Amino acid sequence: MSERLGFIGLGIMGGGMAANLLRAGHPVTVWNRTASRMEPLVEMGASAVGSPREVAEGSSVVMICVSDTPDVVAVTEGPDGILAGLSPGSVVVDHSTISPSETRRLAALAEEAGSSWLDGPVSGGSEGAALGTLSIMVGGEASDLGRVRPYLEAMGKSITHTGPVGSGQMVKLVNQVLVVVNQLAVSEALLLAEVGELDLEATLSAVTGGAAGSWMLANRGPQMIVRDWRPGFTIDLQQKDLRLVLEAADELGVPLPGTALVFQLYRALQRRGLGAEGNHALVKALEHIVGAEVGSEAE
Ligand code: NAP
Numbered sequence: 001m002s003e004r005l006g007f008i009g010l011g012i013m014g015g016g017m018a019a020n021l022l023r024a025g026h027p028v029t030v031w032n033r034t035a036s037r038m039e040p041l042v043e044m045g046a047s048a049v050g051s052p053r054e055v056a057e058g059s060s061v062v063m064i065c066v067s068d069t070p071d072v073v074a075v076t077e078g079p080d081g082i083l084a085g086l087s088p089g090s091v092v093v094d095h096s097t098i099s100p101s102e103t104r105r106l107a108a109l110a111e112e113a114g115s116s117w118l119d120g121p122v123s124g125g126s127e128g129a130a131l132g133t134l135s136i137m138v139g140g141e142a143s144d145l146g147r148v149r150p151y152l153e154a155m156g157k158s159i160t161h162t163g164p165v166g167s168g169q170m171v172k173l174v175n176q177v178l179v180v181v182n183q184l185a186v187s188e189a190l191l192l193a194e195v196g197e198l199d200l201e202a203t204l205s206a207v208t209g210g211a212a213g214s215w216m217l218a219n220r221g222p223q224m225i226v227r228d229w230r231p232g233f234t235i236d237l238q239q240k241d242l243r244l245v246l247e248a249a250d251e252l253g254v255p256l257p258g259t260a261l262v263f264q265l266y267r268a269l270q271r272r273g274l275g276a277e278g279n280h281a282l283v284k285a286l287e288h289i290v291g292a293e294v295g296s297e298a299e
Pocket of ligand 1: 067125233
């Protein structure tokens with residue numbers, strides 16, 4: 001028998017994730033700040049309520065997927081927040097990407113209320129949320145993960161227990177370092193190829209399958225050479241995650257020179273009004289410096 005599930009935050013990610021819980025036959029209560037976003041889920045069988053507190057009152061597992069650290073704090077604390085409605089013995093699973101240290105503070109508050117907190121940030125983009133193929137990295141007690149695993153399996157294909165609470169967020173930040181420094185390498189490589197008058201398609205096909213291959217090169221390289229900047233993940237959200245990476249690195253005293261450079265390059269693109277473009281538009285910041293443009297728009 002499924003427990004009664006709650007879902008808070010029905011944006012690009014949360015909307016798809018909650019829909020997959022419903023498709024798997026779980027009973028789901030939803031709340032979203034902008035009420036109209038609850039309608040498609042209600043049509044699929046969800047119950048809509050008026051606050052995060054009411055979601056918690058009606059659910060023993062409460063999932064969150066909102067934008068940033070202050071937003072998770074807003075839906076958790078306060079008179080209409082999750083903690084005000086949580087019954088002892090419940091589990092909160094936060095799928096947002098937020099600060100690991102703030103995660104540990106919120107987990108301690110949940111524990112004081114007799115409940116548990118799991119941090120379960122995701123990767124796999126909007127496609128992964130819609131198709132139920134996300135990677136979910138989960139920090140917290142193994143027994144709590146065991147309890148919610150059947151629900152997570154409706155949303156993700158890879159579910160990894162990363163360690164104690166906060167470690168899921170930390171692994172997600174490690175993931176983001178790999179994503180952006182790799183994106184910088186792809187950008188520099190394609191600019192060199194461009195100025196060296198190489199055939200860009202042939203170059204990609206030659207290097208993608210070898211030791212230099214990567215998800216970023218295979219998926220975003222072809223988009224970059226036809227100058228298609230539609231986002232899988234926007235520069236603005238990428239920058240939010242890099243701020244979290246650099247804050248965590250600062251708390252730990254770890255220098256991350258490559259990541260810091262990419263953060264500044266994305267900042268330059270945000271100043272030019274390009275924050276809604278995909279994170280592979282990083283190359284545009286280098287094009288400015290090099291004085292050349294990669295590829296050309298498809299006919
Ligand atoms: P989104 O489409 O912008 O949705 C954000 C959601 O958060 C909306 O439901 C929004 O409500 C809600 N929200 C924001 N601030 C709030 C507040 N103060 N109080 C209540 N609700 C609030 O974003 P998303 O792409 O789904 O991203 C959600 C999380 O997943 C983020 O942490 C993001 O970094 C992470 N993530 C995203 C991707 C991706 O490819 N998009 C991939 C991996 C991880 P409204 O509808 O009222 O605005």
